[in-house]
Amino acid sequence: MSQANETAASVVTEFFIVGFPGLQPEYYSLIAALLFCIYIAVITGNSLIVVLFVTERSLFKPMYIIMLSLSLSDIGFCTVALPKVISRYWFNDGYITFYVCLFQRQLIHYFGTLNSLIMMIMALDRYLAICYPLRYPVLMTNRTMRLLIGLSWVTAMIAPTIGLMQTVKLPFCGPNMIAHCFCDSGSINQLACADISQQNLIAYGVAMFVLLVPFSFIIFSYVCILVSVLRIANAQGRMKAFSTCATQLTIIIVYYVPRFVVYSSSSIPNNTQINSSQRIALVMFYSLLPPLVNPFIYCIRIKEVRQFFLKWCVQRNRRSLKVHRLTISK
Template identity: 55%
Template sequence: MTAENWTTIKEFILVGFPELPPEYYGLVSCAFFFIYVITMAGNSLLVILFAHERSLQKPMYGIMVSLALSDMGFSTTALPKIIARYWFNDEVVPFDVCLIQMLLIHYFGSLNSFIMMIMALDRYIAICNPLRYPVLMTSRNVIIINVTCWITSFITPTISIVHAYEFPYCGPNRIIQCYCDHNSISKLACANIKYQYLVAFVNAMIVLLVPLAFIIFSYGSIIFSVMRIVTSQGRWKAFTTCSTQLCIIALYYFPRCSVYITNVVGVVITPDLRIALILLYSVFPPFINPFIYCFRAKEIKEALARWVRIVKFGPKVSLVTTVR
């Protein structure tokens, strides 16, 4: 049967944290709103810096900008509705809107995973094959790789949404999550979804474990190459060139792997704790990434310092300081 013949649900109810007392709704909505504003402001600042500062117009920072744009897309897809749910008690999500949100949620999640694989590739070539780096990681090649990731990341989420749309929905319509995702929606289908779970599992292996395996291989090779450097100063310099990306990758993968491990091992956790862990790896990295850029990337700190001097003293004073 088609979805039109069986589906009676026209809207979903976004529950959020099921055990959260109503008196905390205002506090939670303010927290989500603060996270969203800082996420958009911090990542927008990085994009603007990259566009205006020639010193940052390098392949490595081009990859970071791609990640910043993806983070902004994910946050804009996920956070406004949950903010409205707790701020205005607007918990209703139309059927088609929920599926579109599901598509974008998994699209930006897949995109982030592939971009982090590119970041690992960039550092692998820079440290393990430094003589070939200027030839392989040109601005043109990085743009091609980024565009390819932005396009191909639609493949697996599109497969999932096509299957989800074909299922009938005739029973409960409460989504125990802060946004519409594949797992939450599939559980509400009035059909046997074992095949759907198999497809979702294969998609997860492609967009998560394949990039993660390459990332582990890349940083393993980097560590091996760094340890072969004779001087401690050389080892420290090589390590600092990839520390920023390593921090970002750890923030994205460690909490996600923890959730998957609990599922495989069979550890039972409360719905609220599960949602909190999912938000930790989906919402927190876009929020914290700009701070990691600013504190760990020397050239970004210098660019920000120039901008502060321009705002405080004017462009002429800043230019004199730079010349000196």
């Protein structure tokens, strides 16, 4: 980088998170309260899942290892993404330092990539369980699943790092208003005092690779699952398989399809392009809905988990009642 670019790059030392463009100040507290409630719900629901799986050894099975990993990823994403935008609307504190913004951007894309890989592993697990039920215990052991999940947590850092290497090369010498609820590649690169066409092309290519490869495998696996389910003679067995996969597939569609719309919006003709407010609303929708409902979709609906959770609640209530009676007797 030239001396001029180094000087220009050092001008901007902090960014300001705008949030939702055009939002009137009288709605700031309402939006902050809504986002805060979503954050608390995500943390509470997914933390209960983590505690449940950590304390109950009988749940150490491949599918539950996936759910544990997904819950940890969802907690991480919301913890990185939401506190600053909540602070922006509640306390009018939207400023974030340059390097903290880059750090947030890295983790935002990291957890997004990680979730995509976890969903691909989930589809692989369901494919083996339904299409090869007799060989499933051999093909998908706890050790194999831990290896796949561990690999996903490591390799998920590759794609965000490629984008980060492109971003840090850019000079930032003028505007510092992030037109988003958090720092991401697109919103940061738009503020650069340079031609960003190459960076945008690389970012788009990486994003499509991260989305298309897992999504293509997921669609392939669920098509195979559908064919196998239709061959099941037992109607009850077909319904059980459909019920297990349908809810998972719904969340997968909610996760992937809006992302394709957002990432590809620059290639859509001008008369159908989404504006900035619509884009941010869509991003927040597909970013927050899955973490919010995942504990219910993947865990509460599963009979084994539900029974253990109810048993745990009953034991807790009995313990509390016992303590209360002892206190009264004293």
